[in-house]
Amino acid sequence: MNLYNLTIHQAHQLLKSKEVSSVELTKAVLKRIAEAEEKVRALVTVTEESALLQAEQADQRIRAGDFTPLTGVPAVIKDNMCTKGIRTTCSSRMLENFVPPYDATVVEWLKDAGMVMVGKGNMDEFAMGSSNEHSAFAITSNPWDLGRVPGGSSGGPAVGVAVGEAIYALGSDTGGSIRQPAGFCNIVGFKPTYGRVSRYGLVAFASSLDQIGPMTKDVTDSALVMNFIAGYDPRDSTSLNYPVPDYTKSLIPDLKGLRLGIPKEYFVEGMQQGVEEVMRTAIAKLEELGATVDWEVSLPHTKYALAAYYLIAPSEAMANLARYDGVKYGFSYEGESMWDAMERTRELGFGPEVKRRIMLGTYALSAGYYDAYYLKAQKVRTLIKRDFDEAFKEFDVLVAPTSPTVAFKIGEKVDDPLQMYLSDIFTLSLNLAGICGISIPCGFAEARVSASLPVGLQIMGDAFAEEAILRVAYAYEQATEWHKRRPVL
């Protein structure tokens, strides 16, 4: 077996028993990056030099017996999380040369645990997109079919993990940006409850929706990473001071007594037939493992979530992106006057999707439209949250597809923003409600022309019910082989 295909827990065993050193493992991953990157373009920056230094330090820690399950294990960090001394671009011209003077909290905590960071993951610019086609630098390809998108906006981290350019990655999820690319690339993507993981040092897109989470090769690895990134951080005022359990304790391979609900609004017209078939088989498997399944759960406001989300997220984005004025950092255009400089800086520094969302958000917040759009969307958000509150009175978890389709073709939706937005239809309600969700591999569906492509199973839990969704995900994973399939480049 190639070292780069290892999971965290497999790598940890080899490192602990000193069969493999972190330097050897890191070199294997860097070599894999060198051979795969030309095809997939998953990384914005490769940090070879500092990675080898961190690997040497990790080996010293292991020799000294001072290590964690993450010590010496190579990771990719999405390029919207600040890394001290290493440029953090958000895949935007605006931040192409931005070198943060500090680490995001999650990066700091992973470094303390002994992370080896091999690179920064490509993404849709400022995390706005569902296909990675909105990166200002390169379109990332799906390793299962290079002519298709990997999903987004954490497409680079997802592909990096899928092809072995990293043992694990961190992504961020504002409306599905961890779960949807995880589903498209056959890996595990975990979006924690809002407030569970610090956002300090995560470049802000939509502050009431953004959340950082693990992207891994299996469920055990997601639990391991959560053990190190979850927790209270006084530097993020929305971080919650709430006890952090040992997430690996929830990895129990049976579902006896667990109540599963299937929201009927998630099985609708427009879902690919192959996806629906895979989903029904997966749910039957969950039943076989001891869960009770109810197919008649209703989340009645689901059909309004897309509109509410795409008014709230752009409104928050337009405010957050007002800071890019060409003065303090980032791209700057020397215009003829102050206003001209600012307008031209933003015209040349931002790509089309970012501009579109700034325009949409500005409109929704502007005089005369605020009540009809932004305020209305916030009220609908309350109703969406209440739907989930009701459902979780009766069910431990809800189960649905991660996306209505398998990975689509590069270029297929890029000129039709509304069609692109629709690919988040099963994921964005969770961000509006602030609850947690995970996408795990659950089968392959035939796509026209292409060979079969991966399908993601989404398990949703109430706020702080991370352990319940990890348990269901783990039990399913132990009973199936889908997560072991790797793309051939």
Added chain:
Amino acid sequence: MKLSREEVKHIALLARLGLSEEEMERFRGQLSNILENFEVLKQVDTSDVPPTAYPISLENVVREDEAAPSFTQSEILANAPHQEEGCFRVRAVLEQ
């Protein structure tokens, strides 16, 4: 609902976002289409529903005002596109 050229221009001005003629026209069509689809929200009765700004209920978060290490001037200026005498250099705000 169809946005006019003037409306698109006005929004771009509010956002201080320069747009080419071509972008202006493209966004006019796309934003009109998106907003038209979002009219669906009008079907929802929200007369007694409070808005949600954050998914979790939080009290105001305060902390003690204690001195702590901060960034140095040179660290903060390291990313500045234009600087002069240890300050960010900006264009004149007032006309002469």
